[in-house]
Amino acid sequence: MASVPGYWRERAQRLRYEGNKCESCDEVYFPPRRSCGIKCDEELKPHTLSTTGKVLTYTVIRVAPTQFVDEAPYAVAICEMDGGGRITAQLVDCPFENIKIGMPVRIEFRLIQKDGHHGILMYGYKVVPV
Amino acid sequence: MVGIVGYGAYIPRQRIKLEEIAAVWGADAAAFKRGLMLYEKSVPSPDQDTITMSVEAARWALARAGVDPKSIGAVYIGSESHPYAVKPSGTVVAEAIGATPDCHCADFEFACKAGSEAMFVGLSLVKAGEMDYVLAVGGDTSQGAPGDALEYSASAGSAAFIMGREKLLAECLHTYSFMTDTPDFWRREYEFYPRHGGRFTGEPAYFKHVQSASREIMSRAGLTPKDINYAVFHQPNGKFPRNVGRMLGFKDEQMETGWLSPWLGNTYSGASPMGLTAILDVAKPGELILMCSYGSGAGSDAFIWKATERLVEVREKAPFTRPQLDENKVYLTYGQYAKCRGKIVKAD
Structure with missing residues (x-):
């Protein structure tokens, strides 16, 4: 069973794609971090990701976790978003043979998983070709 | 406004x-x-x-x-x-x-x-x-x-x-709603699919309500179909909206832009609103748009819109x-x- 409080706590990043950004070095973090530990110790400010970006790399999942079995096979991509920040998301509405590294993509709001027949519906982001 | x-x-x-x-x-x-x-x-x-x-x-x-x-x-x-x-x-x-x-x-x-x-x-x-x-x-x-x-x-x-x-x-110049209790389409609780009254969904339901709402809003606005640039009606299929428009005195050219259903199907609550978006994509400032929805049960909401320069x-x-x-x-x-x-x- 999915964690309802866990899904609720992450609603800003799942539903609105809110990460954060280091005021000093401009590094964008998604999901948001508590501090910019890699480069500096400056305070991080809220930052909403751009909804457009490009594919950095991807893979095709053929043996899926239980909750995604009905969706397999499906593509998962790491995308660099315009203005900074990276997301890992399903790349949908695109035949696998058309997926290319560097291809432009756009975030779309989708249903990510259902908690069985009786539990909550969990929404979030996937990417689609532009 | x-x-x-x-x-x-x-x-x-x-x-x-x-x-x-x-x-x-x-x-x-x-x-x-x-x-x-x-x-x-x-x-x-x-x-x-x-x-x-x-x-x-x-x-x-x-x-x-x-x-x-x-x-x-x-x-x-x-x-x-x-x-x-x-x-x-x-x-x-x-x-x-x-x-x-x-x-x-x-x-x-x-x-x-x-x-x-x-x-x-x-x-x-x-x-x-x-x-x-x-x-x-x-x-x-x-x-x-x-x-x-x-x-x-x-x-x-x-x-x-x-x-x-x-x-x-787009300015909203007029609104009008026409509603009666007409059970032409329904879904009971716990049922997965809706049921409908077959041909009963036509004359006493869709056509009566869409025509009544459209005629009354045009009457209240002092407009005739000739004064309106675009018309979009609820689109349960391709045929109904075209026929009801012709019955009201609209020409096919006035309905073409918002007529999506032959290739989109019936998006139910989205049907006439989506047709309106297709019209707003092309309408020129000052042009008038008649939109009339239909919901089984049954009723129609009619709107007359006027496109502005900002569009x-x-x-x-x-x-x-x-x-x-x-x-x-x-x-x-x-x-x-x-x-x-x-x-x-x-x-x-």
Whole structure:
């Protein structure tokens, strides 16, 4: 069973794609971090990701976790978003043979998983070709 | 003056052709095409529902409106396929666009006119000065029972409008609603698919209400079909809206732009609102638009809109409706369609 409080706590990043950004070095973090530990110790400010970006790399999942079995096979991509920040998301509405590294993509709001027949519906982001 | 500040539409990319459905049920595809003027319809992916499509349409509406989401005082979603039986769709949409927490929220239901109800109430609240902006959405992932006539038309799509008093891209000149108790289409509690009265859905239901609402609003506005540039009616199939428009005295050219159903299907609560978005994509400042919804049960909401100069300035800020319908389509087999629409029941 999915964690309802866990899904609720992450609603800003799942539903609105809110990460954060280091005021000093401009590094964008998604999901948001508590501090910019890699480069500096400056305070991080809220930052909403751009909804457009490009594919950095991807893979095709053929043996899926239980909750995604009905969706397999499906593509998962790491995308660099315009203005900074990276997301890992399903790349949908695109035949696998058309997926290319560097291809432009756009975030779309989708249903990510259902908690069985009786539990909550969990929404979030996937990417689609532009 | 009140009206539309921003609008947006969302259509899923998947389609199924009418022949593919007819072949499974041994039906005469050519007769269906002739009789209903339907050629293909949109199909939602398993990860798309009324909430996801409404969020996408609302984000495009915000892009055109250029208003702070926090200034939206109410979020109303009209649909007969709200994903939850108990829990609002509007809360997810409001949270996703950043309109929470200073926001009124409600889900509307009235068969296929739930979307225009949301628009009507939103306009009224803005007109009353209760709030600056209201988001009103009409959308559905329509259900049609396997083999039923509805299966050839029930499709998916959503249209969103931000209503306001300033920065209007279309002024609302008049509204009028016509409603009677006419049980032509229904779904009882715990039932998965709706039922309908066959031919009873025509003359005493769709045609009576759409004609009555359209005639009365034009009468109150002192307008005739010749004065109106575009007309869009509820689109349960391709044939009904075309016929009702002709009965009212409109020419096909006035209806062509908003007539999406032959290639989109019936998006239920999204049907006439999505037709309106296609018209707003091309309308010139000063042009008049008649929109008339129809919801079984039964009633029609009619609106007369007047395009403004701002429409031309902002419409490029989001995707147009017609290209979403015509481009990047993915055609499904009936088996893929059945899986997408939950028509295949797996063992637990």
